[in-house]
Amino acid sequence: MGKSGVRTKKAPKAEKVEKVARREAMRKGLFFACWGVFLGFAGMLGVSIIRFAYPRIVWEPSSLFKVGKPDDYKVGGVTVMGDRRVFLIRDEKGFYALSAICTHLGCQPLWEEDNQIFMCPCHGGRFYKNGINFAGPPPRPLPRFFMKFAPDGRMMVDKSKEVKMDFFLKV
Amino acid sequence: MKWVPLGLVRYTFCLGGLSAFFFLICILTGPFLLMYYIPSVDRAWADVQDLSNVVPFGRFLRNVHRWAACLMVVCVPLHMLRVFLQGAYKPPRQLNWLVGVTLLLLTYLMAFTGYLLPWDNEAYWAATVGMTMGENSPIIGAKGPFSILPPDKDIAYMLRGGTILAQPSLTRFFFAHCVALPGAMAGLMGLHFFNIHKAGGMSGPL
Numbered sequence: 121m122g123k124s125g126v127r128t129k130k131a132p133k134a135e136k137v138e139k140v141a142r143r144e145a146m147r148k149g150l151f152f153a154c155w156g157v158f159l160g161f162a163g164m165l166g167v168s169i170i171r172f173a174y175p176r177i178v179w180e181p182s183s184l185f186k187v188g189k190p191d192d193y194k195v196g197g198v199t200v201m202g203d204r205r206v207f208l209i210r211d212e213k214g215f216y217a218l219s220a221i222c223t224h225l226g227c228q229p230l231w232e233e234d235n236q237i238f239m240c241p242c243h244g245g246r247f248y249k250n251g252i253n254f255a256g257p258p259p260r261p262l263p264r265f266f267m268k269f270a271p272d273g274r275m276m277v278d279k280s281k282e283v284k285m286d287f288f289l290k291v
Numbered sequence: 292m293k294w295v296p297l298g299l300v301r302y303t304f305c306l307g308g309l310s311a312f313f314f315l316i317c318i319l320t321g322p323f324l325l326m327y328y329i330p331s332v333d334r335a336w337a338d339v340q341d342l343s344n345v346v347p348f349g350r351f352l353r354n355v356h357r358w359a360a361c362l363m364v365v366c367v368p369l370h371m372l373r374v375f376l377q378g379a380y381k382p383p384r385q386l387n388w389l390v391g392v393t394l395l396l397l398t399y400l401m402a403f404t405g406y407l408l409p410w411d412n413e414a415y416w417a418a419t420v421g422m423t424m425g426e427n428s429p430i431i432g433a434k435g436p437f438s439i440l441p442p443d444k445d446i447a448y449m450l451r452g453g454t455i456l457a458q459p460s461l462t463r464f465f466f467a468h469c470v471a472l473p474g475a476m477a478g479l480m481g482l483h484f485f486n487i488h489k490a491g492g493m494s495g496p497l
Contacts, residue, residue, distance in 0.1 A: 173449045174449055178452070178453040180457070225419070225420040226420060226426075227419055
């Protein structure tokens with residue numbers, strides 16, 4: 121700025137008014153610029169933190185997995201696959217896989233061999249062997265997952281595909 | 292600053308102060324528990340066992356933390372009940388009621404996340420139930436009414452850090468319990484006390 125910014129004693133009035141107006145505009149501009157930068161940065165920080173909380177990659181077991189050969193399972197038996205959260209059941213019509221996640225609040229029901237029912241330990245939900253809820257708080261039957269044979273003759277369960285109650289993997 | 296006339300002060304006026312006192316106890320004991328606790332799904336439970344049975348005064352410190360937390364969960368709603376019954380939320384204290392409700396929710400979240408940290412069966416299934424509730428909540432949950440978010444973008448996914456309960460979940464609960472929630476609570480408690488001061492000191496019966 122140098123000497124141009126120094127006010128002289130005999131400066132004309134119009135110029136003075138203009139200078140004050142310019143200074144006022146500058147002040148306002150800086151005010152909004154500062155707040156704009158601050159709010160913009162805060163907003164960016166907020167949005168990035170929310171996005172940051174959603175990972176791009178998760179290390180989780182695949183939803184498609186092999187469960188062995190049909191001969192490994194006896195007719196009428198229920199196999200609990202705790203790590204996969206799946207019940208594998210073989211009856212006269214074939215195999216079916218039920219979700220081992222209670223439809224009430226997500227606990228894992230226990231298979232009661234004596235009563236031939238699934239009972240959830242958290243809030244007492246009960247399901248028949250075919251997955252239908254008949255007592256307690258669960259609002260829906262246990263979902264049934266798609267099954268197929270892998271080329272090597274072993275069975276596969278696909279947890280990403282739900283199927284209807286009449287689905288059986290025939291042996 | 293105006294004070295409530297001494298004759299009108301009741302023991303129930305202590306409930307808010309007691310809540311703050313128990314919070315302070317938790318803040319003082321919590322960091323020491325961190326010296327022996329590692330938030331890993333393989334180690335968390337064993338660390339808590341060590342803390343309870345091997346570390347000198349470990350069980351004492353842990354139980355002080357735990358009991359103070361439990362008593363805080365008791366005191367905060369009782370404090371709110373007192374404020375409600377005496378009409379102490381009325382103008383000019385409406386904002387402080389809202390801050391108080393937020394503090395109540397944060398207290399419950401602290402209790403919930405602290406319960407999960409030992410990562411025993413109780414914690415695991417409590418977390419399962421909590422996350423399923425998130426999944427089924429309206430709008431922000433993938434399975435809830437009016438849901439707008441897919442399962443890999445909803446609130447439960449963010450809280451768990453994935454679609455199943457595993458290491459990322461425990462890390463997040465740990466972060467919430469030890470950093471995010473206490474920080475938010477301390478800030479809001481400051482605001483809470485400042486609002487009391489601004490409105491003229493302790494609230495009394497109207």
